[in-house]
Amino acid sequence: MNRSPANQTLLKSISQSLIKRHHFSTSNPSSLQTIPNSRTNSLISPLYNLLPHTQNPNKIVDIICTNLKERKSTLLDKDMIPHLGTQEVSRILLRCQSDSFAALTFFNWVKNDLAFVPTVHDYCIMLHILAWSHNFSHTMKLLSDLIELNKSKPDKVSIFENLIICTKDCSWEPVVFDMLLKAYLKAGLVRDGLITFRKMVKLGFAPKIISINFLLDGLLKVNRIDECWGVYEEMGKIGIRGNTFTFNILTHVICKSEDIDKVNKFLEKMEEDGFEPDIVTYNTLIDSYVRKGRLKDALYLYNIMYIRRVMPDLITHTSLINGLCKEGNVRDAHKLFHRMVQIGLKPDVFSYNTLICGYINKGMMQEARALLHEMIKGKVTPNDFTCLVLIEGYRKENTLISAVNLIVELKKFGILVPKRLQIDLVVALCRVDKPFAAKSLWERISQDGKEPNLQIYDELIVAFCKSNYVNEAIQLKDEMLFKNIKPTLTTYSAIIRCLCRLNRTAEGEFFMRDMVEFCIHPDATICRSLVSGRCKEKNLNEAELLLTLFAEEFQLLCNECYNEVFKAVCEEGDINRSMEFQNRMQRIGYTPNSLSFKYAIDGLFRTAA
Structure with a gap:
């Protein structure tokens, strides 16, 4: 920045104007100097001259300046400190203009050791001294401190105007x-x-x-x-x-x-000013064209780069590959990828990921997998995103087993797929009824040091039970206990329902008692499964015992379960037994409803027939 004589004249007139305004507003709350000084100005009294020089408050500026010049560690006697006021601080700083070290030493002593907040005016004098002496690192630090101090004040002042005011009294740059x-x-x-x-x-x-x-x-x-x-x-x-x-x-x-049409005019303006657009300029424009779906314009600029002898780099090609893939033109994207390699650019993980994503979006998983192999062969390590998009691609194609095989294959190459992606895949396999593949993958994860967790066990057990592989589910439940993982209601509910579905209701009751020992109360779903199982076996006495147990032990009165047993009793055609059953159930809290009466009437008709 240049300072011409005309500028100096203009600055002088503006400075004087600001100074007048500053003096006029000293009694006004909106004064520029709003950071208060807690000390009172020293009182000038002739009697002070009778004191020794070092104890004379009238000489306080001389004393401090002398001590600063002699680099003394103690700048002022304790008894003299109350006489140090705002005017004295400013005078000392101005007298130290030629010695920025002394000025900064004094300023820091006032600010830190005396806990005395200098005014904005004092800060600005110090800033001019530091800038004049080309001590720019301390200048920038002090500016940052002043800005932070000023912005926290409710009545912010203009640092710029204060700097202008101070130019009247001190040297400045x-x-x-x-x-x-x-x-x-x-x-x-x-x-x-x-x-x-x-x-x-x-x-x-x-x-x-x-x-x-x-x-x-x-x-x-x-x-x-x-x-x-x-x-x-x-x-x-x-x-x-x-x-x-x-x-x-x-x-x-x-x-x-968004006004991309200004680009050509802007590039012409650059050239008029003597600046050739560089690789950063072109890459910025190409990326913008691609993001806005203007691929033809992006490719046009790509060709212009060669004409103007600005060699496209890896970023240029990756942006264009991304644009081609977004339009579904993966083949041309791959051709551009090969062209990039031919001109000597080594693709990075981002270039590969961009092209892999393009193939996956087109459902071309085989080509994406081949590109992964090419990537590994070229010693470019796939990152978490590479693994994510490939696994998601297989999920989209409903070929999760291929995703498992991918994880195994990558491990052989020494590439570990993030644990969270593998765990998500275990859950996904469970939910598409592939529990054995899910269990196999989870065992591999556990071998890598991942502690089994309750959520995954529940997912596996539910998946096995859904496919009626109850014995495998029971083994997993036992494994949970061995590893001090407490089974949940979900664990037991899945096993009990599966056992009842497989006509193994007695075992289901055993697991119900087991869950009660873990202080887990059965719910209506377990009640319905066990009662339904006993009814299918025509073991109505056991079914009634279950109804009584759930009512008395767990305060669980399930009308659906009651009606199922009552229906089975009525179908036997013994009306007396039906009424006795109903009476016993009512005594423990079950209430017949319209469906109960329908079953009773159906039973009477059977008896009459």
């Missing part, structure tokens, strides 16, 4: 305003950064292009697209030429603004 702009953006205060930029331009300063690039990038990230172009227009007015980074940021702006 325009770079401090650039640094303020960057410090705002670093703190995420894009709006404050934009305001600072506009104030700099208004005063006639020409910010450095690197600072403007920071601003453009910040505006882009918060989606303030129009203001990006506003900054770019201001650059032209004050004669600042952009660089490659500027144009690449603006390329992102164009892509984000």
